[in-house]
Amino acid sequence: GQNIDQPTEMTATEGAIVQINCTYQTSGFNGLFWYQQHAGEAPTFLSYNVLDGLEEKGRFSSFLSRSKGYSYLLLKELQMKDSASYLCAVRWGMGAGNNRKLIWGLGTSLAVNP
Amino acid sequence: NAGVMQNPRHLVRRRGQEARLRCSPMKGHSHVYWYRQLPEEGLKFMVYLQKENIIDESGMPKERFSAEFPKEGPSILRIQQVVRGDSAAYFCASSPQRQQNEQFFGPGTRLTVL
Numbered sequence: 001g002q003n004i005d006q007p008t009e010m011t012a013t014e015g016a017i018v019q020i021n022c023t024y025q026t027s028g029f030n031g032l033f034w035y036q037q038h039a040g041e042a043p044t045f046l047s048y049n050v051l052d053g054l055e056e057k058g059r060f061s062s063f064l065s066r067s068k069g070y071s072y073l074l075l076k077e078l079q080m081k082d083s084a085s086y087l088c089a090v091r092w093g094m095g096a097g098n099n100r101k102l103i104w105g106l107g108t109s110l111a112v113n114p
Numbered sequence: 115n116a117g118v119m120q121n122p123r124h125l126v127r128r129r130g131q132e133a134r135l136r137c138s139p140m141k142g143h144s145h146v147y148w149y150r151q152l153p154e155e156g157l158k159f160m161v162y163l164q165k166e167n168i169i170d171e172s173g174m175p176k177e178r179f180s181a182e183f184p185k186e187g188p189s190i191l192r193i194q195q196v197v198r199g200d201s202a203a204y205f206c207a208s209s210p211q212r213q214q215n216e217q218f219f220g221p222g223t224r225l226t227v228l
Binding site: 031033041042043044045048087089101102103104105106107 | 156157162222
């Protein structure tokens with residue numbers, strides 16, 4: 001199957017750094033996305049990785065290792081407003097239909113404490 | 115540039131009624147995706163459409179569910195003879211034709227079946 005695994009919950013302290021991991025099946029991989037979703041709201045895009053390495057965007061960075069089927073989202077200088085669910089999503093396949101569909105992990109609920 | 119719009123935001127139906135959920139993609143976007151999110155669960159892909167075409171409906175239940183994206187007007191997700199298990203948040207996302215990365219999400223329609 002196209003399993004995506006990420007931790008269910010994490011807790012961190014305001015001002016700290018937290019790393020949220022995501023593992024996935026590598027066959028047919030065609031890109032990995034991280035989204036943030038606050039309770040009762042729509043997911044919002046954070047990052048996209050298709051090549052190995054680190055993509056940095058302000059306080060948020062995302063890393064990908066295609067050979068290991070592994071990604072992480074790194075959040076620095078945590079703020080209370082970062083308390084949310086973080087969703088890892090993978091795109092598989094290269095066909096006209098498959099290259100658009102995203103398969104989603106269950107999300108990691110991050111609680112930032114003062 | 116208005117974002118993805120969905121209406122209604124909240125919809126209450128009794129068992130056996132029909133539910134119609136509408137999605138207007140961002141201006142210039144010709145690709146629409148529908149996702150369902152059950153309480154405490156991840157986003158599940160349902161269907162991917164372009165104007166007047168269903169590209170991938172592998173996530174749609176075989177019965178009672180249908181989707182369309184006509185040449186004019188919004189995309190419609192239709193659920194006939196709703197049951198309590200259909201209660202969920204239904205999100206629509208859109209992407210532009212040439213950009214194969216980020217999908218932009220609407221605010222969602224929260225369907226409650228009594």
